[in-house]
Amino acid sequence: MxxxxxxxxxxxxxxxxxxxxxxxxxxxxxxxxxxxxxxxxxxxxxxxxxxxxxxxxxxxxxxxxxxxxxxxxxxxxxxxxxxxxxxxxxxxxxxxxxxxxxxxxxxxxxxxxxxxxxxxxxxxxxxxxxxxxxxxxxxAAPFMRAADLYLDLLWRLLDLLNEQELEPSQSETILETVEAVAADNAGEYDLSWIDMDWAVAEYCRLSGISVPKGIDEKMGIHIKAVREWAA
Ligand code: SF4
Ligand code: SF4
Known part of the structure; x- marks a missing residue:
């Protein structure tokens, strides 16, 4: 940022x-x-x-x-x-x-x-x-920690997309979205995955676990969910 x-x-x-x-x-x-x-x-x-x-x-x-x-x-x-x-x-x-x-x-x-x-x-x-x-x-400490975790997620998504053999249309869509976020040009894409409460609620529902209350715990699940969904 x-x-x-x-x-x-x-x-x-x-x-x-x-x-x-x-x-x-x-x-x-x-x-x-x-x-x-x-x-x-x-x-x-x-x-x-x-x-x-x-x-x-x-x-x-x-x-x-x-x-x-x-x-x-x-x-x-x-x-x-x-x-x-x-x-x-x-x-x-x-x-x-x-x-x-x-x-x-x-x-x-x-x-x-x-x-x-x-x-x-x-x-x-x-x-x-x-x-x-x-x-x-x-x-600043918790904010820098979070920034580093989300930046690491972004790097991993880019790596993953470069390594994976996805269907061309699917790959292009995800790659364009991730690259758009990295390049500060995300406005036209569906970025519902960056919505922490939505993503955590969805992941917990699918996994049959309770939604945690703390932001740090939610952030951990959010990053895990996005990684798993992108894999
Ligand atoms: S979030 Fe607060 S400190 Fe930051 S630009 Fe807005 S008013 Fe200023
Ligand atoms: S003095 Fe403080 S509030 Fe005013 S512009 Fe500089 S950093 Fe911002």
């Missing part, structure tokens, strides 16, 4: 020990005119925050098949209100990390980049800390 406006990187190749700290003035300018991409865990956290299912959340608060957070007509995030972020405790990873970006490659190697500030940002950078400390302050 990334902030997809034309933000340039002012520093890259950073790691968790790199010097970094950031004071945010809470001016809320960064919650406007952004394309916030979401994974199923982030959707589940915000759906839980709103007290609704992931299916309802996807329908009400996302676009492009459930992969992007909806914006209001004035460009503000759908969760921005006069007091700030109305889902703050469950906000997506990209919102927690800003002005840092995080990338993980197919071998699991993690690097961080510092995004060049937008002119409107009133935040101040410091070096009296480390990226590791900043991540802890932002409560």
């Amino acid at each position: 990334e902030i997809s406006l034309a933000l340039s990187l002012s520093k890259t190749g950073l790691n968790r020990d790199s010097a970094f700290n950031f004071s945010c003035s809470r001016c809320l300018a960064c919650c406007r005119f952004k394309k916030i991409q979401l994974n199923p865990y982030e959707i589940a956290r915000m759906a839980d925050n709103r007290g609704i299912s992931t299916s309802e959340f996807i329908a009400r608060y996302t676009t492009t098949g459930g992969t992007v957070l909806r914006s209001n007509q004035d460009g503000s995030c759908v969760f921005l209100n006069i007091e700030g972020c109305s889902v703050h405790s469950d906000r997506p990873l990209v919102c927690r990390l800003y002005p840092l970006g995080r990338q993980v490659d197919s071998l699991g190697v993690e690097i961080f980049s510092q995004i060049e500030f937008e002119e409107t940002c009133k935040g101040v950078l410091h070096e009296n800390g480390t990226i590791e400390q900043y991540l802890a302050e932002q409560g």
Whole structure:
């Protein structure tokens, strides 16, 4: 997931020990005119925050098949209100990390980049800390873990599709869908499999097991279900 406006990187190749700290003035300018991409865990956290299912959340608060957070007509995030972020405790990873970006490659190697500030940002950078400390302050750990698990799922689906000899039409459809998600171009495809509550309920029904209550447990079943369904 990334902030997809034309933000340039002012520093890259950073790691968790790199010097970094950031004071945010809470001016809320960064919650406007952004394309916030979401994974199923982030959707589940915000759906839980709103007290609704992931299916309802996807329908009400996302676009492009459930992969992007909806914006209001004035460009503000759908969760921005006069007091700030109305889902703050469950906000997506990209919102927690800003002005840092995080990338993980197919071998699991993690690097961080510092995004060049937008002119409107009133935040101040410091070096009296480390990226590791900043991540802890932002409560980023469960979100990074989930991002890594879903990225790994995406890599595995792509591998699987490359290895398998599916019927051409079936293979093309699945491959196009997975590639579209990877390329942030998923809007025209059926992405019901990214809906955690729907997929977990379906998997548990077919397996004759109870649907767990916790998001972490649901995420484990969700990833298992998608893997099995794709195999
Ligand atoms: S989810 Fe919250 S922090 Fe993220 S862009 Fe929306 S209002 Fe801002
Ligand atoms: S624009 Fe900068 S200072 Fe304003 S809320 Fe966003 S990060 Fe904080």
